[in-house]
Amino acid sequence: MKKKNAKKVLALMTAALMASASFVGCSGDTSSSASSDASTSAESKTAKLMAAAEGAVGNWGLGNEYEIQALLRKYGYDTSYISQAFDMDGFDTDEILLASAMTYNELGLVKNSYDGGYNYGDTVSVIDMNEEGVAMLEDMLFCTKDFAEKNPETVKAFVYASMKGWAYACANTKEAAEICYKYGSSVSPDHQAYMADESAKLVSTDMSGNTVDSSAYGSIDKNAVQQTLDLCKKYMVLDDSTAADKLKNMTTEDVYNDTFIKDVIELLNSNETPSFKPEKKEVSIQLKWLPDAQFMGYYVALDKGYYKEVGLDVKDSDIVPGGGDVGETTAVSNGTVDFGVTWVSNLISANASGMDLVEVAQVFQRSGLVLVYKNEWAASNGVD
């Protein structure tokens, strides 16, 4: 009897082994497929840096990776990267040599000495996605197409008040930082001030480095959207073939509607007090990240009563903070909130999977994503 049992157990174990062995064939092989369109011949500074940091380029993933992948491919590398945590410890310990950072957040923490900072000062430099030609549009205001169709006056009023808030915030960054801190900040007042200054730069400078006039804040540049969409088509991997097909056939018309922002800019420049007849007065907005100066325009508009001026009822709690695992596109799509702040690439992937979202104002006119590196490390690899 005992022998029989042992035999059964043995048979089971062999079966399990065989089953697991059949998976081995599918395990991740890292064979890189360097692309042909990369300009490896150009011995630029970036090329040298990318070569020295091969396999140690970091990004957070979760939809933030496409610019980094485009850069990797540009210099002839495989599009994989190391998963980066939301702190900069990996960069600090040299585990990640080229680390992703937003100019208005992580870069400040790397450079500065205040609470939470790593105090690198001027001993670090960056690779700028805008200069490399792989920039994608980031923070923008969006809602569902259905909402925009049914509540055009609400959308216009909300965009008007928000952009007025952004214009004020960009002109008075110190005050804007204090306002953000008041409404429940996730970071120290010092870092908040830094964030306000850097966010203002992204609102007032475009991808080619030209200054955007304060009267044109929030305008949607078709070419920039096109560049973003093209990069998405190249680097976004969608497992669902229906979604992949939808992405392939997507045009910029499926991404944005600039009639609202055009009207708003006209109204803001006309110097007369506009009157709106919002169809829906109580509106809310979902932020992409924790409450801080990356979203100062909305907090300023709330604090200065701009939303009230246009006949909207926006309370403190109607500006909903996000975080690592909040899907702002899902929140807007299922109607939990009316508006949202997300990156254009995130809206594109959401629409590809069947959602019906539309961008109504482009707040950040250029990419805030950079790859930060230590000058000392660069020098040891022959880059000044």
Add this chain to the structure above:
Amino acid sequence: MRHFLKSRKCRMISSVMYPVLFGVIIFVLWETQILHSIMNTSTDVLPVPSKIASVIGENITKLMGNLWITTVPTLIGLAVGSALGYAVAVIASIFTKWGGGGITLVSCFNAVPIVALAPIFNNLCKHVSTDIGTRGMAAKALVVMMLCMASMSINAFRGLTELPPFSTDMMKSYASSKRVTFVKLRLPNSVPYIFTALRVSVPISVISALVSEYFIDTREGSATFCPGLGRMIRDTILKCQYSAAWSYIAIACLLGITLFVVLMIFESVMLKNRQKQ
């Protein structure tokens, strides 16, 4: 008829039929989107089963690759953790005076959330290997091991110490040594308790491997490299790719169910004689 209703065959049929019937009803409601209207959700967020199945079909190689990356540390962690847990229980049962207290301390590990353990073990494994994939595997296996060890040691300790009444007295009357008492009495007595522990550990091991992947270093973003099922679920949900997300969720469920069924078969084989008594 009454005889039939009381028969073993009938009980077998009803114990299988009811869950299957329930499953079929849910499946039909889901596929016909009645479930969506009950839950007030759309097919964008909760794709229908046929859609999920077609996405699984399209990406079977990628799914299997990710399944492998999650399964290996799950099984290693489960095996090593359970073995260590049993060893701890044996030591505790030998030194009963402080053993019970020690086991209570070990059980504290069960209360530590995975989200807190994962980053700690991730940092601990930083220098294990230069290959980021191996490093991640080690960290994941450690998280799984920790949780499995806790549940095994608690249950096995009970199995080794809570003996049938007067059985130790009987062994004493036979003048058997401590070693013989252990091998002939305590060890066999603990076997059902091992399975009680495994029934808890197997689902926990899969869940802890999936969740720890959120926080553990990996290489991602390439078509050929698999970061694991848990990571892919999080990634696809944040990118609003719900049909892809559900395909990974389905495979993760399959992994959990398969391991549980294997355990059940194992248990019925191992405890067959016991039930006959």
